[in-house]
Amino acid sequence: MKKMPKKYVGKNILKVDAREKVIGKAVYSDDIYFDDMLYIKIKRATHPHAYLRRINISKAQKLSGVIKIITAADIPEVKNFGLIIKDQPVLIGIGQKMRYMGDALAIVIAESKEAASHAIGLIEVEVEELEIISDPLRAMEKDAPLVHQDSNILATHYLEKGNIKKGFAEADVIVENEYKTTFIDQLPLQVEAGVAFYDEKDGVIKLWSATQWLHDTQADMAQSLGLPKEKIRIIQPVIGGAFGKKEDISVHIYLALAAIATKRPVKLTYSREESMIAQSKRHPFIIRMKTGVTKKGYLTACHVEVIGDTGAYASSGLAVVHKGMYHCTGPYNVDNVKGIAYTIYTNNTYCGAMRGFGANQMAFAYESQMDILAQQLGIDPVQFRLQNAYEIGSTTPNRQILTHSVGVKETIKVAAEIAGWKEGRQ
Numbered sequence: 001m002k003k004m005p006k007k008y009v010g011k012n013i014l015k016v017d018a019r020e021k022v023i024g025k026a027v028y029s030d031d032i033y034f035d036d037m038l039y040i041k042i043k044r045a046t047h048p049h050a051y052l053r054r055i056n057i058s059k060a061q062k063l064s065g066v067i068k069i070i071t072a073a074d075i076p077e078v079k080n081f082g083l084i085i086k087d088q089p090v091l092i093g094i095g096q097k098m099r100y101m102g103d104a105l106a107i108v109i110a111e112s113k114e115a116a117s118h119a120i121g122l123i124e125v126e127v128e129e130l131e132i133i134s135d136p137l138r139a140m141e142k143d144a145p146l147v148h149q150d151s152n153i154l155a156t157h158y159l160e161k162g163n164i165k166k167g168f169a170e171a172d173v174i175v176e177n178e179y180k181t182t183f184i185d186q187l188p189l190q191v192e193a194g195v196a197f198y199d200e201k202d203g204v205i206k207l208w209s210a211t212q213w214l215h216d217t218q219a220d221m222a223q224s225l226g227l228p229k230e231k232i233r234i235i236q237p238v239i240g241g242a243f244g245k246k247e248d249i250s251v252h253i254y255l256a257l258a259a260i261a262t263k264r265p266v267k268l269t270y271s272r273e274e275s276m277i278a279q280s281k282r283h284p285f286i287i288r289m290k291t292g293v294t295k296k297g298y299l300t301a302c303h304v305e306v307i308g309d310t311g312a313y314a315s316s317g318l319a320v321v322h323k324g325m326y327h328c329t330g331p332y333n334v335d336n337v338k339g340i341a342y343t344i345y346t347n348n349t350y351c352g353a354m355r356g357f358g359a360n361q362m363a364f365a366y367e368s369q370m371d372i373l374a375q376q377l378g379i380d381p382v383q384f385r386l387q388n389a390y391e392i393g394s395t396t397p398n399r400q401i402l403t404h405s406v407g408v409k410e411t412i413k414v415a416a417e418i419a420g421w422k423e424g425r426q
Helices: 018-022 058-062 113-122 164-169 214-225 252-262 272-278 317-326 359-377 381-388 408-419 421-425
Strands: 038-044 050-056 066-071 104-110 124-129 153-161 173-180 193-199 204-208 232-235 266-269 285-293 299-311 336-345
Touching: 038 113, 038 252, 038 272, 050 104, 058 066, 058 113, 066 113, 066 252, 104 113, 104 252, 153 317, 164 285, 164 299, 164 336, 173 359, 193 252, 204 252, 214 232, 214 252, 252 266, 285 359, 299 317, 299 359, 317 336, 317 359, 359 381, 381 408, 408 421
Parallel strands: 038 266, 204 232, 299 336
Antiparallel strands: 038 104, 050 124, 066 104, 153 336, 173 285, 193 204, 193 266, 285 299
């Protein structure tokens, strides 16, 4: 086995952008200003599940400082956007459905932030309210109203390894429990923000806004706006934290539409409240897990059902929920595994990427199972984990053979040593 290189490990390596951030010279999206710049605010949904029957912008248009208000009627050619499925409208139009409180109804462009904010409150909205689907279990019922057209079950994924019946037949102890995790906001210090300018000479939209997936954002904007990708130029400022939240489009399309409409530089910065309401969260999971083990402490079977609430729109949900299911046994050997995962639409804030892509939610379930099993068997929880932990040659639930960098046992041992596990048990 090759020795670990010591060029970085154990060394004090400075981040390339650390100095600029510490001394305040780093340029974030909200730091960028242009002369003659306009400011944008977004009128959001007034109900999480309702048809928009009327929107009246006349009072807001008359307000001093308001330059323009864009509604869906002004942009009939603009298409939906989204990371995997293009299911999220840019603006909700008359007769269309609001699916969560973050849905945008109008783009207000004004000479100042204050005027734009004031105008938002003057926009009158009438809606036809529908049942709010906030519980994914309710969403799965046959009589539940549909969040989207076809089904509230966006996707179903399956997992199978070995023979689950045989695995449970070999078990001396079987533990079955349900676990629930909640929404979590990634909470980067910098909220979603950006500045845009439309270059009339060459027809290029220049956009200064931080994103984790620059080229995907460019491509999604292009298809939504009906423009070639080369007509959208994104200049990446310092990102200011993201943790998955800034994979999704936020201010980008609104900035582009406002810049084209006014031919002036425009700026949009979300408030913290707006960021919490409008942008993606970590998926809440309902995890039903059944685990079998021999009296000697060896895992024989794991059956899991995962229900992931992806909220009003798909975002990364298709990937996060089924990848979470793949982590159902954690870093432990189980020969017989069976799983099913449902990705569910609700009227909650939509969910997307957050560090771990479903693995964190599953860790809560499988590690709880490990502690419960160890207690029932009367085995030390550390020893129980060590004798079941992955090693070179182990096979994951989705049948991936691990050939290198498998340091689970070493990690458990060092963690137990640092924590003073033996002394604490004594």
